[in-house]
Amino acid sequence: MIRLPFLFFARTKITLSAFAWLKVIVLMLAPVALYADERPRLISTDAGVTELIFALGFEDDLIAIDVTSQLPEGFPALPSIGYHRTLSAEGLMSLNPSVVIGSEHIGPPSVVSALTQAEVKFVQLRSAKSSDQLRDNVLTLADALDQKEKGLRLLTTVDAKLAELDRTNLAGERIAFLLSMDDSKLRLAGEGTSGQSFIELMKAQNVADFKNYRNISAESLFEMQPSVIIVAGSDVESAVPSLLEANPVLTHTPAVKQKRIIAVNGATLVAGLSVSAINEAIRLTQALSNSPALVVQANN
Numbered sequence: 001m002i003r004l005p006f007l008f009f010a011r012t013k014i015t016l017s018a019f020a021w022l023k024v025i026v027l028m029l030a031p032v033a034l035y036a037d038e039r040p041r042l043i044s045t046d047a048g049v050t051e052l053i054f055a056l057g058f059e060d061d062l063i064a065i066d067v068t069s070q071l072p073e074g075f076p077a078l079p080s081i082g083y084h085r086t087l088s089a090e091g092l093m094s095l096n097p098s099v100v101i102g103s104e105h106i107g108p109p110s111v112v113s114a115l116t117q118a119e120v121k122f123v124q125l126r127s128a129k130s131s132d133q134l135r136d137n138v139l140t141l142a143d144a145l146d147q148k149e150k151g152l153r154l155l156t157t158v159d160a161k162l163a164e165l166d167r168t169n170l171a172g173e174r175i176a177f178l179l180s181m182d183d184s185k186l187r188l189a190g191e192g193t194s195g196q197s198f199i200e201l202m203k204a205q206n207v208a209d210f211k212n213y214r215n216i217s218a219e220s221l222f223e224m225q226p227s228v229i230i231v232a233g234s235d236v237e238s239a240v241p242s243l244l245e246a247n248p249v250l251t252h253t254p255a256v257k258q259k260r261i262i263a264v265n266g267a268t269l270v271a272g273l274s275v276s277a278i279n280e281a282i283r284l285t286q287a288l289s290n291s292p293a294l295v296v297q298a299n300n
Contacts, residue, residue: 045102048271180233232266
């Protein structure tokens with residue numbers, strides 16, 4: 001039996017130091033599990049969330065991801081929970097997560113309801129369609145994981161990159177942002193898309209005057225007379241040659257005539273703006289600003 005004679009004095013005023021000693025003794029006698037820090041077990045249900053988890057330095061706490069998420073080359077494979085709109089609450093909970101993080105697109109509604117009532121922390125972030133929303137997501141996620149300092153450090157980095165982008169932008173350029181999925185079908189980004197957000201990052205104008213993504217003909221794109229064409233796909237090495245081979249009429253656009261057609265890694269824009277997307281925008285603006293007649297293929 002442990003005797004604590006110094007803690008109990010009849011009619012004696014307990015001083016601040018006595019309270020400090022009391023706290024020490026209680027901690028010493030408490031089970032280790034009550035005060036030991038346990039690593040969080042994170043499940044990401046969204047590509048943008050996964051990218052943000054890595055940017056904040058929480059990647060070692062990830063235990064599962066959705067099928068739209070991409071892991072850096074060399075990172076160990078993680079279990080897949082399926083598509084973020086058709087998740088299973090039972091499947092998620094079977095992995096024993098402490099935090100489930102997703103976007104407003106997580107579904108079905110029954111899963112959202114189950115996660116809200118479960119004994120896990122459930123965090124929903126809005127898809128970042130602007131740099132302001134990306135900044136909000138950084139702080140929200142860092143705060144949810146009790147790592148505000150990490151969030152502030154990443155925010156400083158993001159702000160520095162945005163300032164660099166402001167110094168070297170593509171103001172005045174008319175850009176066509178194409179998704180490279182099928183060379184015979186040109187899918188052009190309109191208002192409210194990640195492509196539009198990417199164009200706005202560079203202070204340029206979108207040639208599209210419609211909302212969402214839309215399939216258009218090569219002739220229609222030619223009539224828009226873009227000064228820059230951005231091709232987003234998974235194979236950046238072949239994206240531009242394949243596109244021009246399948247659509248020779250595009251060689252007559254101002255963009256291709258001036259060799260200002262650019263391939264970028266589409267994975268950086270799958271779920272909105274990200275730190276990687278800002279890096280891509282910086283590379284493109286610098287390349288085009290330094291050499292107005294240059295075909296750029298960015299793959300990082």
